Amino acid sequence: MSVAGLKKQFYKASQLVSEKVGGAEGTKLDDDFKEMEKKVDVTSKAVTEVLARTIEYLQPNPASRAKLTMLNTVSKIRGQVKNPGYPQSEGLLGECMIRHGKELGGESNFGDALLDAGESMKRLAEVKDSLDIEVKQNFIDPLQNLCDKDLKEIQHHLKKLEGRRLDFDYKKKRQGKIPDEELRQAMEKFEESKEVAETSMHNLLETDIEQVSQLSALVDAQLDYHRQAVQILDELADKLKRRMREASSRPKREYKPKPREPLDLGEPEQSNGGFPCATAPKITASSSFRSSDKPTRTPSSRSMRECPQEAQALPLGRTRGWGEGRGEEATSPCAPTGAGDSLDLPPPPAPLDQPSCKALYDFEPENDGELGFHEGDIITLTNQIDENWYEGMLHGQSGFFPLSYVEVLVPLPQ
Numbered sequence: 001m002s003v004a005g006l007k008k009q010f011y012k013a014s015q016l017v018s019e020k021v022g023g024a025e026g027t028k029l030d031d032d033f034k035e036m037e038k039k040v041d042v043t044s045k046a047v048t049e050v051l052a053r054t055i056e057y058l059q060p061n062p063a064s065r066a067k068l069t070m071l072n073t074v075s076k077i078r079g080q081v082k083n084p085g086y087p088q089s090e091g092l093l094g095e096c097m098i099r100h101g102k103e104l105g106g107e108s109n110f111g112d113a114l115l116d117a118g119e120s121m122k123r124l125a126e127v128k129d130s131l132d133i134e135v136k137q138n139f140i141d142p143l144q145n146l147c148d149k150d151l152k153e154i155q156h157h158l159k160k161l162e163g164r165r166l167d168f169d170y171k172k173k174r175q176g177k178i179p180d181e182e183l184r185q186a187m188e189k190f191e192e193s194k195e196v197a198e199t200s201m202h203n204l205l206e207t208d209i210e211q212v213s214q215l216s217a218l219v220d221a222q223l224d225y226h227r228q229a230v231q232i233l234d235e236l237a238d239k240l241k242r243r244m245r246e247a248s249s250r251p252k253r254e255y256k257p258k259p260r261e262p263l264d265l266g267e268p269e270q271s272n273g274g275f276p277c278a279t280a281p282k283i284t285a286s287s288s289f290r291s292s293d294k295p296t297r298t299p300s301s302r303s304m305r306e307c308p309q310e311a312q313a314l315p316l317g318r319t320r321g322w323g324e325g326r327g328e329e330a331t332s333p334c335a336p337t338g339a340g341d342s343l344d345l346p347p348p349p350a351p352l353d354q355p356s357c358k359a360l361y362d363f364e365p366e367n368d369g370e371l372g373f374h375e376g377d378i379i380t381l382t383n384q385i386d387e388n389w390y391e392g393m394l395h396g397q398s399g400f401f402p403l404s405y406v407e408v409l410v411p412l413p414q
Contacts, residue, residue, distance in 0.1 A: 008167055011166070011167050011170040011171065012163055012166040012167050012170065014170055015166040015167070015169050015170040015173075016166055024173075026165060026166070026169045027165055027168065027169055027172075027190070029194070033194070033198055036198065036201045036202065036205065037158065037201065039201075039205055040151070040154055040201045040204060040205065043151070043204070043205075043208070044147070044151045047143050047146055047147055047151070047211075048147060050143065051140060051143050051144060051147070054135065054139065054140060054218070055140070058086075058131070058132050058135060058136075059086045059132075060089075061087075061089075064086060064087055066386075066388050066389075067388075067389075067402070069386075070385050070386055070388065070389045070400070071367055071369070071400075073385065073386075085129060085132075086129075086132065087366075088124075088125040088128045088129065090121045090122070090124040090125040090128060091121065091122055091124075091125030091126075093118075093121045094117075094118040094119065094120070094121030094122035094124075094125060095118070095122070096118070097114045097115070097117050097118030097121060098114070098115055098118035098119070098122075099118075100114055101113075101114030101115035101118060102115070109243060109247050112243065113240055113243055116236060116239045116240065116243075117236060117240075120232050120233065120235070120236040123232050124229055124232055124233075127225055127228045127229060127232070128225065130225070131221055131222070131224075131225040134217075134221040134224075135217075135218055135221050138214065138217035138218070138221065139214050139215070139217055139218040139221075142210070142214045143211070143214060146211070150200075150204055151204070153200060154197065154200045154201055154204065157193065157196050157197035157200055158197050160193050160197075161190070161193040161194055161196075161197045164186070164189045164190045164193045165190055167186050167189075167190075168183075168186040168187055168189070168190040171183045171186050172186075172187075353410075354380060354381075354410065355380065355381035355382075355410050355411060355412045355413070356378055356379060356380050356381055356392075356409050356410050357378075357379050357381055357390070357392070357406040357407060357408045357409055357410075358376065358377070358378055358379075358406060358407045358409055359373045359374060359375050359376060359377040359378075359379065359405060359406050360375065360405060360406060360407055361375055361405050362374050362375055363401055363402070363405045365399065369399055369400055370399050370400050370401060371391075371392060371393075371394060371397060371398065371399025371400060371401045372399075372401075373394055373401065377394055378409075379392040379393070379394045379401070379406065380392055380393045380394070381408075381410075381411075381412050382398065383412070384412055385400060387403070388402060388403055388404070389401070389402055389403060390402075390403055390406070
C-alpha cells in the first residue's frame with residue numbers, strides 16, 4: 001500500500017474513533033437516501049430467509065439435506081457429472097410397499113393393493129422431483145443470483161461510501177491544515193460514491209416486479225405438482241375400490257381342517273408318565289465302608305460357574321469323590337477334549353495407533369461412495385468431509401459414513 005493510501009486509512013480510523021468515542025457528528029445523508037437504504041436492507045433479509053425456507057419446503061429432512069450436500073461436494077471433488085438426488089419420502093414409502101407386496105404374492109389381496117399403492121407413490125416421487133427442478137430453476141436460482149450479484153454490489157457501494165465520508169469529514173474538520181485541493185477531491189469522491197450507491201438501490205427497488213414474476217413461477221410449479229398428484233391418487237383410489245368390489249363378489253373359501261393322523265405311543269410307559277428306571281443296586285456294609293475311607297470334595301463355586309452343565313449333571317445330594325476330581329482323568333462336558341473342540345474366541349481388536357473409530361450401530365450404504373459396517377467394527381479414519389461425515393477404511397474398502405453412527409477412539413490430527 002502506498003503512503004497516500006496509509007494516510008487515508010489513518011484519516012478514516014481517526015474520524016471513526018472520534019464519532020464513536022468522542023461523539024463527533026459526521027456528514028448526514030438525506031432522508032430519502034436513508035429510507036432507500038432501509039428498504040434494501042429489508043429486501044436482502046427477506047430474500048435470504050425465503051431462500052432457506054423454500055429449500056426446507058422442498059427437502060424437509062435436515063439429515064438428508066446434509067447428506068446430499070456432502071455427496072454433492074464429494075461428486076465435485078471426484079469430477080462426477082451426475083449428482084445423487086434428494087430421497088423423496090413418497091419414493092421411500094413406495095419402495096417399502098412394493099417390497100412387501102411382492103413378498104405377500106399375487107394370491108393376497110393386500111399384496112396386490114400394496115403393489116398398486118407402491119407404484120403410485122413412486123410416481124408421486126417423480127412428480128416431486130420435477131417440482132424440485134422447476135422451483136430451483138425458476139425461483140431459487142434467480143433469487144440466489146440477486147443475493148450474490150445485485151445485493152452484494154449495493155453493499156459494496158455503501159461500504160465504499162462510508163469510507164469516503166469518514167475521509168471527507170476528517171479533512172473538513174482540519175480545514176486550513178489540509179490543502180483545499182485535497183479537501184475538494186475528498187468531497188467530490190464522497191458525492192460520487194453517494195450517487196452510485198443511490199442509483200444501484202433505486203434500480204433494485206424499481207425492478208422488484210422481477211421478484212414478483214419469480215414468486216409466480218413458484219406458485220405455478222406447485223399447482224402443476226398438485227394437479228398431477230391429484231390425478232395419480234384418483235387413479236389409485238379407483239383401483240383400490242375396484243379390488244374391494246371384486247373381492248366382495250368372490251365366494252369365500254371355507255376352511256377345512258386336515259384329518260389328524262393317529263398317534264403311535266409305542267410300548268406302554270409307567271403310570272406316572274415317566275420312563276422305566278433301572279433297579280437301584282443294593283448297598284452293602286462293606287462297600288459303604290470302603291467309600292467312607294476316601295475323603296469327598298464338593299464342587300467349588302468357581303467350577304460351578306465355569307461348567308454349569310457338569311454341575312447340573314450331578315444328582316442332588318451327591319458329591320464327587322476324590323478320585324473322580326483329581327486322581328482319575330474325568331472329562332467335563334464343557335472342557336475341550338482336543339484341538340477341534342477349542343473355543344472360538346473373537347480376534348483381538350486392531351491396535352489404536354492411528355486415527356480410528358468404533359461403530360455404535362449397523363450402517364447400510366444407500367449411495368455410491370458410502371462405507372457400510374456393523375456394530376463393533378473398528379474403522380480407520382482417513383479424512384473428515386464436514387462436521388457430520390467422515391471418510392475411512394474397513395477391510396480394504398474406503399468410503400464415507402455419518403459421524404453419528406460411530407465413536408471416535410483416536411481423532412484425526414489437526
